[in-house]
Amino acid sequence: MGHDKALLPFRGGTLAAFVAREVRQAAGSATLVGDPESYDSLGLPVIPDLYPGEGPLGGILTALAHTAADYNLVTACDLPAISAAFLGLLLDAAETSGANAFIPTHPVSGLPEPLCAVYHRRALPAIEAAFGRGVRKVMAAFEDPGGGLRAVRFETSEVASFQNVNTPEEWACIDL
Secondary structure (H helix, E strand, O other), X not given: OOOOHHHOEEXXXXXXXHHXXXXXXXXOOOOEEOOHHHHXXXXXXXXXXXXXXXXXXXXXXXXXXXXXXXXXXXXOOOOOOOOHHXXXXXXXXXXXXXXXXXXXXXXXXXXXXXXXXXEEHXXXXXXXXXHHOOOOOHHHHHHOOOOOOOEEEEEOOOOHHHOOOOOHHXXXXXXX
């Protein structure tokens, strides 16, 4: 992309601020994982990534290591169509599931969407163990037969919430 997607200008603020607002409306609070210096201007709590450069699983580990909440809504910062209504539905369903991870499934591709999901903090030791064994893909941590993690896939008809932006061309198609 050539730019930090979190800081892209979006609807009078930044993309990360928009996503954080939707998360806050759904969950009551929002915290970013990343470089505090880079995101200080957003006016949001920022937790330094414990595993910089190690991908989204490292960010999820960081979030779970710092949370006091049982269920934690985790989203990527580049979801311009995410809505508090969808996130609230996801969080409510997760809390009644008893799962370690509650992961929506994209209705078109059928693939899991682990970067718009809910994670229980009790999953932290097993995810840390998988990470320690070199696992870096989020779903691989939950598919590890020795991990004992219970992931529930959430069938949804929601498509827009999973639209992320990875290229300038994708960004050009976004309604700012």
